[in-house]
Amino acid sequence: MTDDRSFLRAEPVDVTSNQDFVIVAERLVKRFGHRRVxxxxxxxxxxxxxxGVLGPNGAGKTTTLRMLLGIIEPEEGSRTLLGYSHPRDASDRVGYLPEERGLYPAMKAREAIAFMGALRGLPWHEGRARAGALLEQVGLGQAANEKIRKLSKGMAQLVQLLGSIVHQPDLLVLDEPFSGLDPVNQERLETLILAERDRGATILFSTHVMAHAQRLCDRLAIIAGGQRRFEGTVGEARAMLPQQVLYEPHFPNDGIAAQLPPGAQREGNAWRFELPPEGIETLLKRLIDAGYGISGLSIERPGLHEAFVRIVGEAAADPERVA
Structure with missing residues (x-):
């Protein structure tokens, strides 16, 4: 009987001739019970x-990330990760920060980072050296010899993140990385993510904090009800909504509302409304001729949050439900 162990380590699949894609997933399906998550x-x-992967609670973001990583298997569909049809064969080239955080509380910060690197094949002495440098980089050098149990929640979370990048992965997957971090540590995390991208890594992360996604993402997908509802750039998502005008008259009175487009809403001394299809010039001329004048005027695209609400629906995008 032939001892064929080729299934233990699958060879990479040439997804594209130039290998420009780190992840290719097609029509993934996962059910829990009778529900298609x-x-x-x-x-x-x-x-x-x-x-970025965005979506409300129960949208299927975490399940999708776990299928991409090979932690759980899809029931239908296919995916490749770093060219491998079996994603776990590429695990040494991947850094992963799961939504459920967890470190050994008795370990010191530097050792915890080195230990996570060792799990990915990084030699222990090199892991300790890199861990010290990373801790200094994020302003936590003084915590290198502190036990995890003595660190704040935010500091411990940063230590776990450093453990996911210490082996310098080609792909970094972060599930809700900003959750529970104060503004200072959120900024540190953003800086780390950008530094990893500049190093050449690909970053895949889920978040419910639209401001982070708007600042960081080159591209994003929005998932709701287990389905992908949008894929593209932040600019393309924002362009799905009309531009907004904020107009402040110089001589306001109660009759100005009749001069403005339908749906205009008052905000203090100013009015907000959608940019008319024909542009702003005709409307401004009418307002000036009517004697209202212009004290202030701005035209801008709605933010990613507004686009997200439009795509998934206001009920699903309630701040208490988004994850």
Whole structure:
């Protein structure tokens, strides 16, 4: 009987001739009981990008990430990660920060980071040296010899993140990385993510904090009800909504509302409304001719939060439910 162990380590699949994609997933399906938690999600993550996965609670984001990593298997569909059809074969080239945090509380910060690197094949002495440098980089050098149990929640979370990048992975996957961090540590995390991207890593992360996604993402996918509802750049998501005008008259009175487009809403001394299809010039001329004048005027695209609400629906995007 032949001892064929080729299934233990699959060879990489040449997904594209130039290997520009780190992740290619096609119509992934996962059921829990009778419910399709992920219902035909497809994603393509280009190399070297920061790619965000957004969605409300129960959208299937975490389940999708775990299928991409090979932690759980899809019931339908296919995916490749770093060219491998079996994602776990690429585990040494991946850094992963799960939504459920966990470190050994008796370990010192530097050793915890080195230990996580060792699990990915990084020699212990090199891991300790890199851990010390990373802790200094994020302003936590003084905590290198502190036990995890003595660190604040935010500091411990940063230590776990450093453990996921200490082996310098090609792909970094972060599930809700900003959750529970104060503004200072959120800024440190953003800086780390950008530094990893600049180093050449591809970043895939889920978040419910739209401000982070708007600042960081090169591309993003929005998932709701287990399905992908949008995929593209932040600018393309924002462009789905009309531009907003904030107009402040110089001589306001109660009759001005009749001169403005339908749906205009008052905000203090100013009025907010959608940019008319024909542009702003005709409206401004009418307002000036009517004697209202212009004290202030701005035209801007709605933010990613507003686009997210439009795509997934206001009920699903309630701040208490988004995850």
């Amino acid at each position: 992920v219902d035909g999600v497809s994603l393509i993550v280009p190399r070297g990008m920061i790619y």
